[in-house]
Amino acid sequence: MSEHVAVTDGADGVRLITLNRPEKKNALTGDMYDALRAALVSADGSEAVGAVVFAGLPGIFCAGNDIADFVSRAQMPFTEAPSLRFVRQLARTQTPMVAAVDGIAVGIGTTLTLHCDLVYASPAARFRMPFVELGLVPEAASSYLLPRRVGRLKATELLLLSEPFGADEAEALGLVNGVMPSGMLLEHACAQAARLAALPRGARAASRKLIRGDQALVEAALDAEAEAFERQLRTEEAQGAFRAFLARSKPGARA
Numbered sequence: 727m728s729e730h731v732a733v734t735d736g737a738d739g740v741r742l743i744t745l746n747r748p749e750k751k752n753a754l755t756g757d758m759y760d761a762l763r764a765a766l767v768s769a770d771g772s773e774a775v776g777a778v779v780f781a782g783l784p785g786i787f788c789a790g791n792d793i794a795d796f797v798s799r800a801q802m803p804f805t806e807a808p809s810l811r812f813v814r815q816l817a818r819t820q821t822p823m824v825a826a827v828d829g830i831a832v833g834i835g836t837t838l839t840l841h842c843d844l845v846y847a848s849p850a851a852r853f854r855m856p857f858v859e860l861g862l863v864p865e866a867a868s869s870y871l872l873p874r875r876v877g878r879l880k881a882t883e884l885l886l887l888s889e890p891f892g893a894d895e896a897e898a899l900g901l902v903n904g905v906m907p908s909g910m911l912l913e914h915a916c917a918q919a920a921r922l923a924a925l926p927r928g929a930r931a932a933s934r935k936l937i938r939g940d941q942a943l944v945e946a947a948l949d950a951e952a953e954a955f956e957r958q959l960r961t962e963e964a965q966g967a968f969r970a971f972l973a974r975s976k977p978g979a980r981a
């Protein structure tokens with residue numbers, strides 16, 4: 727569905743979903759969100775897929791939502807936005823998900839990992855959630871999930887002040903399971919995903935549900951965030967921040 731998202735299924739039950747838009751640092755467009763959502767929906771519906779792995783390219787996991795897309799979608803109903811439909815699916819996906827983060831992981835590049843069952847990173851991983859700087863609010867239920875994972879004070883640093891953090895800090899915060907050299911990262915993530923895929927399905931699904939807690943609270947956070955996000959998206963705060971980023975991208979605009 728998108729030339730920028732590659733989906734390959736292995737004989738070990740692992741579906742590898744690779745973001746592949748290097749010229750824009752794997753920033754996600756509507757088509758890419760749709761392709762990601764479709765890959766998760768069909769994973770849930772497939773007997774052959776037992777786990778998915780999200781990966782990017784060397785040094786580039788994902789630079790977040792495509793900012794030009796934010797501008798073009800500002801007047802459309804946000805409830806139909808591919809990004810929102812994707813994060814709703816992400817929260818609902820029954821198939822275990824693993825992330826292999828090498829390099830930049832901005833916005834959804836970070837918040838996507840909060841939904842994963844296992845997360846691995848290379849020392850080059852650089853996480854950041856600059857929603858508020860961009861005139862927006864947190865998304866993908868991060869306003870609910872992150873404070874519960876790292877405490878409200880740390881979540882405030884990461885979500886309000888948009889503090890970047892690296893792989894070691896992410897590991898110390900419990901946001902990644904392990905840090906390993908880039909060359910080993912994908913292989914390790916896929917091996918762990920294969921272990922998840924090989925587990926007895928009923929016991930795995932029931933245990934996963936217990937570990938992840940009340941899904942209704944995640945859904946409620948998604949609803950509340952979507953309402954605030956849509957409101958903010960249309961403000962001059964947000965549109966001005968998008969224009970500033972896009973102007974900086976034009977040839978000759980950089981110092």
Ligand code: COA
Nearest residue numbers: 749750751753789790791792793794830832833856975976
């Ligand atoms: N949306 C649209 N385009 C993006 C993008 C995004 N989120 N992130 C990067 N790009 C584009 C840049 O505009 C640039 O395009 P150009 O070559 O046409 O000028 C290209 O990708 C390369 O990015 P560049 O900024 O030169 O790479 P870098 O390595 O110096 O910095 C980032 C990488 C990710 C730190 C930086 O691009 C950035 O801050 N991007 C925005 C991240 C963001 O705010 N995302 C939204 C979160 S909600």
